[in-house]
Amino acid sequence: MTGSSASEAFEAIAPYYDLLMQSIPYLWWMHYVETLLEHFDRSAHKVLDLCCGTGNLSELFALSGYEVVGVDKSPAMIEQARRKAEASRSGVRYYVQDAAELALNETFDLIVSLFDSLNYITEPSRFAEAMRRAYQHLTSTGLFIFDLNTEYAFVHKLFDQSQLEPKAPLRYRWRSRYDKSTRLCTVEMEFWVREGNTERYFTEIHRQRAYSEAEVRQMLYAAGFAEVHTFDAYTLDPPTRRSDRVFYVALR
Numbered sequence: 001m002t003g004s005s006a007s008e009a010f011e012a013i014a015p016y017y018d019l020l021m022q023s024i025p026y027l028w029w030m031h032y033v034e035t036l037l038e039h040f041d042r043s044a045h046k047v048l049d050l051c052c053g054t055g056n057l058s059e060l061f062a063l064s065g066y067e068v069v070g071v072d073k074s075p076a077m078i079e080q081a082r083r084k085a086e087a088s089r090s091g092v093r094y095y096v097q098d099a100a101e102l103a104l105n106e107t108f109d110l111i112v113s114l115f116d117s118l119n120y121i122t123e124p125s126r127f128a129e130a131m132r133r134a135y136q137h138l139t140s141t142g143l144f145i146f147d148l149n150t151e152y153a154f155v156h157k158l159f160d161q162s163q164l165e166p167k168a169p170l171r172y173r174w175r176s177r178y179d180k181s182t183r184l185c186t187v188e189m190e191f192w193v194r195e196g197n198t199e200r201y202f203t204e205i206h207r208q209r210a211y212s213e214a215e216v217r218q219m220l221y222a223a224g225f226a227e228v229h230t231f232d233a234y235t236l237d238p239p240t241r242r243s244d245r246v247f248y249v250a251l252r
């Protein structure tokens, strides 16, 4: 596989993303976000799912009664999300936008960005801008909740995964390398999809940056947030040196 033949991240995989995510407990994730809201004694009605992908979480929030907007920079992912919203009549509004250039003429009680989406912003200045844009799109009592893969996850190669069962409808092999000097993790992803009697092969290169907790906190405070709290993923415990995913809760 060569880098030049690989698709832009999430463009080729978009039609198969939900197949890839079929065992992901999105409902449980939504309940975790609601637990965090309760923990900080805040409530939400209007939610922005930032880097929403194919809208799996957006749909669940909408079907639970929240007003939801989803934003993602990938047109192919948004196309899938819109298709689902049309079928479910969930009413979610989707926009193709980059989180670092977020410009919606409305504010939200809650902005949520899950599944290490913001690690994909590999330029620290753009990451900081994404924090500022999130702040600007929150109501005066709004919260920004997101998770990030940690450097521990990259060093311990948690991105090296494969599903090569011959009968699986979607097979894949991912290999990562982490460069400590740039803090960049590059993942070469190979996919094989069965379509009738034929099999389609494609590749994507994904790049994520490891942001330290200190730098994220600094960027959130610089953006204007009044409080920043962190948790070991899916718990109310503080992160440890071995946390592979950390949740951030930033309060306006």
Ligand SMILES: C[S@@+](CC[C@H](N)C(=O)[O-])C[C@H]1O[C@@H](n2cnc3c(N)ncnc32)[C@H](O)[C@@H]1O
Pocket (backbone or CB within 6 Å): 009, 010, 021, 050, 051, 052, 053, 054, 055, 056, 057, 071, 072, 073, 074, 077, 097, 098, 099, 100, 113, 114, 115, 116, 117, 118, 120, 121
């Ligand atoms: C791992 S997927 C997660 C999608 C969704 N949050 C979920 O939980 O299924 C990461 C998503 O982030 C999007 N993304 C990456 N960088 C982005 C950016 N700068 N602005 C907006 N979306 C971005 C990708 O297009 C992709 O859909």
